[in-house]
Amino acid sequence: MIWNKIESARREDIEALQLKRLQETVTRVYSLTPFYQDKFKELDLTPNDIKTLDDVKKLPFTTKKDLRAHYPFGLFTVPMSEVVRIHSSSGTTGKPTVVGYTQADMDVWDEVMARVYTMAGANSDDIVHNGYGYGLFTGGLGFHNGAAKIGATIVPASGGMTDRQLMLMRDFKATILAATPTFALHMAEVAKKDGVDYLEKYKLKAGIFGAEPTSAGLKAEVKKAWAIDYHEVYGLSEIIGPGVSCSCKHSDLLHVFEDHFLFEIIDPKTGKEVEDGQRGELVITTLTKQALPLLRYRTGDITSITKEPCECGRTMLRMESIVGRADDMLIISGVNVYPSQIEHVIANSSDVSLNYLIIADKKGHLDKLEIQVEVEEDIDFENKELLEKIKKELQHSISNNLYINVAITLEPPHKIERSMGKAVRIIDKRK
Ligand code: DLL
8 A cells, every 4th residue: 555646656746846845945945044045155056046856966965064063953944933843863972963843844754654654564453563762863753653643553662671572562462563673683582582482472564674774684684583574764863754765565675755855876975976876875855844954965874776666656766775874884904894794794694693793993004893793592602613613704704795804703692782772883993
């Protein structure tokens, strides 16, 4: 089922709607935001210069730095009396990024989340176990309101307290699990302690996972551990929260809700558009946001897009699962390494589990990369010969796949700290 017929509209109709909304958004920020007025002046640009969708390239970029520089509400285009909700993403350094919503923005958010749930096969008969964190993070409340929109039963579990969550999931007979993939995997790890037939106690049919880069290997593990359909959702607070795009049952590509978000893929170094189908940094312009409209927001997320039609009948662009973040990319002795590539190698080994940490450091002038990874439960941790063999094999496949040398430290099961939300996988001591 498709929630809104716009999702399967003719491309020319979608593009006509996008152009109209782009022009409205440009006029809005130009007349209401001193920040954009200055930028337009610098570029000798006025809203009248935006005549086609391609003209989006004339517009200035917006970055996280710009949002921080106008902390907290400096880029809002409505008075606070019209703002009904604030969210913020935790800044690892300095001030957080603050975002605001009018009632109309909240309605759009509910709408796109209703599309997400429908894409995952959910409806008012479903019981949604929401393991995304509630609070300033957009995950919990975004999934909460979307479930209300489709009339499903929502269990607002939030993150943490894994044993209790599993009990609720069993007793309430949840059919849909919404959580980060690493938390879903951790839940499965704990659930498995009940014995080989643990799955019989659960009624899950699908999961809606996102908020962190996820390799194909990790997806396969989560899917298998819970025996469910895996749907991936993408989004970011600056743009709306979860609900920018989602995958249907036909492929791993994510359908973009293009009537609200205009996508471009650029080379992060030059800022120029990459060729169709090539990977680059995702740049998003909001088309309907009222409180915080953003032009050409640099997400830092690396992906590619395709206009290839999908069997499900939706006609909107599809994006590849995020490969990594431009700022997560590690440069190890000149070689670009995305953590998801390392995760992929780990996932392909049956001797180690997907609980790992990547640590980059320097030895003298040389970069060095260490991977700490837990062995699977059935590996005898006293068998030094076996451990040596596992290490060698991992080193070999990483150097074959990624062209870098790494040090592997094998850890016993359950040694590495589990994540209840977004996992922290990389420690770069060189920074
Ligand atoms: O993580 C919104 C969200 C909540 C998305 C729940 C999906 C599910 P932020 O906290 O602002 O918002 O973080 C946004 O998370 O720029 C990506 O780097 C990353 N991210 C989000 N979804 C995915 C995904 C939420 N499916 C940042 N795959 C984004 C990979 C993702 N990375």
